[in-house]
Amino acid sequence: MIEIFPAKRIITMDQGNPHAHAVAVLDGRILGAGSLEAMKSLGPHRVNDQFIDQVLMPGFVEGHCHVSEGAFWAYTYTGFFPRSDPQGNLWQGCPSLEAVVDRLKQADLSKQVISAWGFDPIYFKDQSRMTRHDLDRVSTTLCVGVMHASGHIMNVNTLALDRAGLMRKGIEHPGIVLDHEGLPSGELRGPDAMTMVGRFVGFDREAMAGDEAAMWRFASLCVRAGVTTATDLANLLPDDAVNMMLRVTASDRYPVRIVAMRRFQAISPAALIERALELKAKSSDRLRLGAIKAFADGSIQGFSARLRWPGYYNGMPNGLWYTAPEQLTALYEGALANGLQVHTHTNGDEAIDLALRCLEQALRKQAASDHRFVLQHCQMGDEAQFRKMKALGMAVNLFPNHHFYWGDQHRSITLGPHRAARMNACASALRAGLMMGIHSDAPVTPLGPLFTAWAAVNRLTASGVVLGQTECIGVDEALYAITLGAAQTLHLDQEVGSIAVGKHADFVVLDQDPYEIPAKDLNQLSVCATVQAGRVFASA
Secondary structure: OEEEEEEEEEEOOOOOOOEEEEEEEEOOEEEEEEOHHHHHOOOOEEEOOOOOOOEEEEOEEEOOOOOHHHHHOOOEEOOOOOEEOOOOOEEOOOOOHHHHHHHHHOOOOOOOEEEEEEEOHHHOOOOOOOOHHHHHOOOOOOEEEEEEOOOOEEEEOHHHHHHOOOOOOOOOOOOEEEOOOOOEEEEEEHHHHHHHHHOOOOOOHHHHHOOHHHHHHHHHHHHHHOEEEEEEEEEOOOHHHHHHHHHHHOOOOOOOEEEEEEEOOOOOHHHHHHHHHHHHOOOOOOEEOOOEEEEOOOOOOOOOOOOOOOOOOOOOOOOOOOOOHHHHHHHHHHHHHOOOOEEEEEOOHHHHHHHHHHHHHHHHHOOOOOOOOEEEEOOOOOHHHHHHHHHOOOEEEEOOHHHHHOHHHHHHHHOHHHHHOOOOOHHHHHHOOOOEEEOOOOOOOOOOHHHHHHHHHHOEOOOOOEOOHHHOOOHHHHHHHOOHHHHHHOOOOOOOOOOOOOOEOOEEEEOOOOOOOOHHHHHHOOEEEEEEOOEEEEOO
């Protein structure tokens, strides 16, 4: 039987039918959207009026996040900003290195390892870097690991270094920072260095990929944020984890569609293409597999991103290359030949240049229509690069949350006021005609598309500075970027992203109309519920 959901207003994001007052659902799909009378005429029905005084939109599509947000909440939060966990409990921020150490001393010791996340020393007045000696004050008998907010740097104590065989002189690795004695300082930069120690401090990527409890915690966050389709954008996807994810997402209680991408790490391009094809064949409606995530560089605030001249504003050395050009080109060629999509992490403008060169070279050998390769973050992308991306058939997913969480630091430390003002240039990307999503990169920043939309519209830093007024976009453009635009970057716009006949009945239920409140208050909208494939999930 048809189920009809009337609402105060329905914002469809469908240009042919932009507004409605009722939507009809049959077998988890949208049968129609229009007036209540018109929906009743579609056939035998029942009217579900629980949203009669609320506003419906397409379910939000989070085009760049990680299910590890659910895993991390089993660890100790040590971020600078206050943050809510999956149960809605608010964790206060840690305003200093001493506050971080104090919180770690209070950690749960039952797991025989102390794992923490969210840390970033760039916020501290003295910008003091954490060392193994700081973490030795927490414990010398348990391994201690602290993942930075960016996910690109990790600090560990002396015992963890020793367990990994790294507590010695003579190490020459760009990701292993050495102290004045020539020993590892405890700061590890980039995936190669972090992987060496990760399994000793609770950050074993393969083990985390198979964390079933994390999948459910992540789902709770999605419902609270209004997200009905989300990515797991850099998973190693071992067989056991894939089987678990298929089982969990098949549950009638699981409220979100997951698009999981196999990370380009510890595998050859040819083997990765073969693996991605195997995974693609296992896809279900609520677990989409087969796409690939590559990395060109690291993090701007972690000084591991690759910047063009004049480099970092504070004079720090240029960042790290994560993937060699020939490896990236070979991956692109293989993916194009096999109809697989690749999303590439590029933060710095030099890294963007590399990805564009590699794709252009690959397309000369292997032409492909609507490949829709995506540059993720693309924070320093400029107008020329956006035009090049358009010419190459690419899409972009930008990271406007950075304006709030690191904007002040980008202005004063990493990039300087001029370049910081053009970060995450949403207006320029749209002018270039790119398909564009915007994202949170949770757990890097909290999962919350309405906040991300607010950040793109207002571009405010934490101190209240507008970071590049000319790159502010309108409310309509921001809502596009968290619905249909994000769906386009995932090649899912034929299924989700708008309320249109034949698409999945995925909705977010809001307490107010985003077009009827001031743009500065977008982040104050409340999510009351989500509807995923016609199933209702209350946000509480």
